[in-house]
Amino acid sequence: MQNNVNKPDNISTPYETARNCRHYAMCKIDFLGSGICDSGLEKHFVSFYPQGRMILYEALSENKISITEKCIEIADSCNLCGKCDYQCYFLNEMRPTKVMEALKDHVATYIKNGGKVKSAKEDRILTEIKKIVGENWATNDEAITITYSHDLSPISDPKIPDYVVMPNTKEEIASLVKLFNKNKITYTIRGNGQNLLGFAVNVGVIIDLNRIKTIEFDEKNWYVKIGPGVAAFDLQKQAQKRGYRINAGEPAALVCANIMCSGIMSTFSTTYGINADNFIDAEFIDKDGSLFILNDPSSPNLYSYKNLEHKNSPGICVSASIRLHPVIDDERGILVPFQTLTNAVDFIRDCAIRHIGLALGIVGAEYISTFLSPTKKSASEIKNIFVDKLDIPYLVVVIGDKYAIRTISEMGYPFFDQRLFNALYMGLPSLKSAQWMDLIKELSDDEPYSYLRLKSFADLLETALSPSPALYSQEVDPELRPFFEKLFYKPEMTDLVWLNMYRIMSTRLGRKKPFLPVLIYLPIDNALINELNNKFRLIAEKFNIDNDFGFITPIDNGKRCIFEYDYFFDHNDPEELRRIRLAATEANTLVDEYSVKTGTVKGHPYVLYQGFCRKENLLYS
Numbered sequence: 001m002q003n004n005v006n007k008p009d010n011i012s013t014p015y016e017t018a019r020n021c022r023h024y025a026m027c028k029i030d031f032l033g034s035g036i037c038d039s040g041l042e043k044h045f046v047s048f049y050p051q052g053r054m055i056l057y058e059a060l061s062e063n064k065i066s067i068t069e070k071c072i073e074i075a076d077s078c079n080l081c082g083k084c085d086y087q088c089y090f091l092n093e094m095r096p097t098k099v100m101e102a103l104k105d106h107v108a109t110y111i112k113n114g115g116k117v118k119s120a121k122e123d124r125i126l127t128e129i130k131k132i133v134g135e136n137w138a139t140n141d142e143a144i145t146i147t148y149s150h151d152l153s154p155i156s157d158p159k160i161p162d163y164v165v166m167p168n169t170k171e172e173i174a175s176l177v178k179l180f181n182k183n184k185i186t187y188t189i190r191g192n193g194q195n196l197l198g199f200a201v202n203v204g205v206i207i208d209l210n211r212i213k214t215i216e217f218d219e220k221n222w223y224v225k226i227g228p229g230v231a232a233f234d235l236q237k238q239a240q241k242r243g244y245r246i247n248a249g250e251p252a253a254l255v256c257a258n259i260m261c262s263g264i265m266s267t268f269s270t271t272y273g274i275n276a277d278n279f280i281d282a283e284f285i286d287k288d289g290s291l292f293i294l295n296d297p298s299s300p301n302l303y304s305y306k307n308l309e310h311k312n313s314p315g316i317c318v319s320a321s322i323r324l325h326p327v328i329d330d331e332r333g334i335l336v337p338f339q340t341l342t343n344a345v346d347f348i349r350d351c352a353i354r355h356i357g358l359a360l361g362i363v364g365a366e367y368i369s370t371f372l373s374p375t376k377k378s379a380s381e382i383k384n385i386f387v388d389k390l391d392i393p394y395l396v397v398v399i400g401d402k403y404a405i406r407t408i409s410e411m412g413y414p415f416f417d418q419r420l421f422n423a424l425y426m427g428l429p430s431l432k433s434a435q436w437m438d439l440i441k442e443l444s445d446d447e448p449y450s451y452l453r454l455k456s457f458a459d460l461l462e463t464a465l466s467p468s469p470a471l472y473s474q475e476v477d478p479e480l481r482p483f484f485e486k487l488f489y490k491p492e493m494t495d496l497v498w499l500n501m502y503r504i505m506s507t508r509l510g511r512k513k514p515f516l517p518v519l520i521y522l523p524i525d526n527a528l529i530n531e532l533n534n535k536f537r538l539i540a541e542k543f544n545i546d547n548d549f550g551f552i553t554p555i556d557n558g559k560r561c562i563f564e565y566d567y568f569f570d571h572n573d574p575e576e577l578r579r580i581r582l583a584a585t586e587a588n589t590l591v592d593e594y595s596v597k598t599g600t601v602k603g604h605p606y607v608l609y610q611g612f613c614r615k616e617n618l619l620y621s
Contacts, residue, residue, distance in 0.1 A: 014102035015061050017094050019572055021054040022510050023152045025192035025252040026091055027084050028210075029233040031504060032487060034086045039077035044137075044166055044211050045144055046193065047074050050084035050096045052147040057103040059146045066118040067110050071143035075107040086483055089476065092511045093375050118142075125183060129165050129205075132175045137211070138165040148190065148206045152514045152571050154580045156198020161188070161206045168211045170285060170318035177316070178289035180205060189316050191257030192231065199608075209254065212318070217242060222324045223280050228256040228317055235322070236502055244324040247272040251503050256282075256317045262604065263611035265519075265562050267361035267397060267500055270352055270554050272325060274562075276303060276614045280321040287315060294612065302610075305617035307602070308595060311609045328401050331358065333496020335368075335416040336396040336408065337449050341533065342526045344394045345552065347413065349524040352558030356407055357400035359500055365393050366548040366566075370508050372425055374476045374484070379512070385431055390440065391448065394549075397505075399497055414452035420461060422494050426472045427465025436464045513568040516580060517550055518587045519604035521619060522594075524554060524561050528601075532594065536565040539586050543579040545569060556619055560600075 027050040030036050040049035047056060047070070056074060059065050084096040111117070120141040129138040139145070140163050150158035162185075167173045180187045186204035193200045212227035215238055224246070226235060233251035247268050249258040258264055259282075263275035272278065282294045292299040292315070300314055338344040344362045351357050365386040373379035386392045398408065398415075408415065416424065430436055439460060443451035451457055469488035473481045492498040499505045509515065518536055522528060533549060540547030550564030567587070569580040591603035602618060610618070 014057065014099045017096060018054040018058040018061070018099045020092075020094065021051055021058075021096075022092055022514055023051060023194055024091070024250070024507075024510070025049075025051060025194065026507065027051050027087050027096075028192065029231050029252050031233055031251055031502070031507075032086055032090060033490065034483070034487075035081075035083050037083060038079065038081070039074075043077065045139075045147075045164065045208070046210075047144050047147040048077055050088070050100065053078065053103055054096060054099050055147045055149075056143060057099050057106065060103070060106055065142045065146050067107060067115055068118045068120060068141050068143045070120070070139065070141035072107055072111070072117065074143055075104045078104065080104075085480065086487075089480055090374075090484075091507055095477070125179075125185065126163060128179055129163060129176065132179065133165055133167050133172050137168070138163060140164075145206075148193070148208070149201060151193050151198065151200050153198035153200075154514075154516055154569055154571065154577050155584060156201060159201045159203050161201075161203055163205045164208060165205060166208045166211050170212075170283065170291065173207070173316055173318055174285050174289045174291060176205075176207065177285055177287070181287075181289065189257075189313075191228070191254035192252050194253075207316070209257075209316075214319075217324075219244075219324070223321045224324060225319055225321045226255060227319055228254060230255055232258065233502055239324060240327065240501075242324075243327055245327050245501055246322050246324065247278050248501070248503060251507065255322065256320045259320055259611045260313075260317045261609065261611050262519075262607045263613075263615075265553070266503060267359035267399070267551075267553050269562065270360045271355075271358045272323070274555055274615050275611060275618060278323055279612070280323065282320040282612065283318050284315040285318055291318075302612040303614045303617065305610055305613040305621055306606075307621050308592070308606055310606065313609045314612075330402040331399060331497050332402065332405055332418055333397065333399050333421070333500065334405060334408070334418070335421060335496070336398060336413050337390075337392040337416070337452075338362075338394040338396065339391055339448055341394055341530060341549070344396055345524060345526050345529055347396055348552065348554045348561075349558050350411075351398070351408070352524075352554035355557075357398045357404045359397070359399035360554055361397045361500075362552040363395055363397060364549040364551075367506070367509060367551065368395055370511060371505050372428055373508075374428075374472065376512055378428065378475055381432055382428065389437055397496070397500060399500055414449040416452065417458075418496060419458050420452070421496055423458070423461045423465055423467045425467070425494050426469060426488065427462070427467030429471055429475055430465040430467075433464075439464045509566070510568075513546060514571050515566045515568045516584055518565045518567070518584075518591070520563050520591055521555075521560055521602040521604075522563055522598075523600050524558060528598070529561075529563065532563070532590075532601075533565065535590055536587060539583050539590070540567055542586075543583040545576075545580055545583050556615070560619060 037049050046052040078100045082097050088094045088096045144164050145161050149160045188202035190200050190206050190208045209228040212229040214227035216225045232248040232253050232255050236248050239246050247264045249264050264278045284292050348360045365383045369383035370379045373382050469485045473484040476484050546568035550566040553562045570576045594601040
């Protein structure tokens with residue numbers, strides 16, 4: 001097959017599905033409660049998860065590698081249970097089981113036709129690595145190494161490593177570092193493999209940290225110590241069982257890697273802060289293979305921050321002690337609509353300064369419609385309804401206790417409460433109906449969104465939309481409808497608090513296309529925010545790149561915010577990759593210019609490997 005096949009809107013063949021994998025590693029966490037691939041849990045290498053098999057099948061289809069012994073093992077290890085269909089369809093409207101079947105058929109046909117199976121040749125270095133981690137946890141078999149060769153960073157090229165190793169202790173990591181130094185072998189640390197700058201891929205050795213999943217709670221002192229293989233979703237789940245939450249990154253992101261690379265950013269950063277606000281201590285293996293503890297006075301000073309400099313990695317983070325925050329029984333979520341970004345910014349600044357709410361974030365129509373909708377087609381239709389019919393281009397997500405929600409109501413802002421959100425979500429197919437639109441027109445007056453204040457509106461909305469899991473599931477693939485109907489009877493799947501705490505609301509954003517976010521810290525200043533928002537849009541339009549406003553979350557007691565603008569790209573289109581690289585370069589240049597001009601705008605690329613710094617050093621320097 002040709003490498004330059006253009007992706008269709010309807011991803012229908014196994015090859016097309018495989019090459020459109022988003023590489024977000026969501027198949028490694030049980031975010032739907034449907035289970036995780038058994039072979040992945042046993043073998044741990046990414047090749048034994050659906051994501052890895054997708055990469056492997058793509059490589060075999062393009063004749064990049066041969067059938068190897070590990071390739072046969074990987075294909076045989078899949079029992080075609082279909083769990084990955086549930087997860088991937090929820091996120092990206094794809095059916096990976098077709099790829100798993102095709103992989104098994106490809107391998108079986110090759111063997112049936114007398115194809116020669118390639119054996120990986122063990123060398124001195126691999127033998128030494130295995131002495132450290134054990135026979136099963138290091139390999140140079142290309143069926144494994146190819147699955148670590150690329151991510152969706154548009155600015156990196158694929159690189160096939162010579163070896164992949166999965167240590168299980170910090171002592172093993174230290175021994176590996178010393179071995180690689182002695183033999184002048186380069187190595188790269190991998191969390192779950194999605195690095196926006198392409199730093200998760202390299203030649204030499206990939207050290208995959210996914211086996212080290214230790215979690216030790218110290219509830220008396222309100223923290224949890226975790227290993228580098230712990231994902232945000234899994235840690236949040238364990239914390240919630242104990243009545244706590246953590247400030248978490250994307251669900252499948254490994255927490256230590258998240259902190260180390262850029263610090264944790266979420267809507268809860270409004271209250272819980274960023275960077276060093278989120279952890280107590282951390283352990284590292286440095287470049288010489290020695291252990292240092294961050295709070296030791298003799299350790300390197302990672303609490304500092306170097307402005308406008310790309311900083312090298314200080315070493316390998318092998319544990320972190322994360323702050324625990326108590327969960328309040330009466331927490332609720334609401335969505336506050338706004339006609340302009342300016343008004344939405346004024347609102348979140350006011351709330352943040354007054355300490356109203358635990359989590360705050362402005363999202364655009366692209367963000368909310370993509371999350372609400374089970375398909376790309378539906379998302380496009382719903383976005384048009386939000387913007388053109390309802391005049392809601394922006395929504396502010398607020399998570400707070402009953403006093404915070406009551407205060408926002410007393411401030412005069414109408415909002416969609418949890419009941420109205422449930423009706424919108426589970427009644428989504430009916431949103432497009434004339435009956436629904438007639439209801440809104442009939443209840444509206446000169447004041448925007450006044451219908452939300454009517455006590456009878458929830459009853460009328462539910463009558464108009466007839467929301468139910470059965471109705472919502474009518475828009476998904478017929479074979480998957482029974483699962484999705486059962487799924488959406490689970491209260492957490494429509495609970496704004498849960499969806500934000502576990503970062504599920506953002507997981508569908510890359511369904512249309514993968515995206516490259518431009519992330520910056522800046523003052524909550526409407527003129528500055530609108531100016532940058534418009535300039536990011538103009539850059540995207542200049543290079544013909546799909547784009548949209550991402551989100552804004554206030555931090556630092558309402559003085560500043562995290563601002564994201566998203567550029568969407570087709571990673572299978574070389575011309576579009578060329579354009580997104582040009583757009584990214586121009587956007588970063590723009591951020592640099594504003595950093596120098598204002599002294600207060602901080603570009604996200606310069607936070608790389610400085611996620612452990614104190615936020616005061618980052619924001620006030």
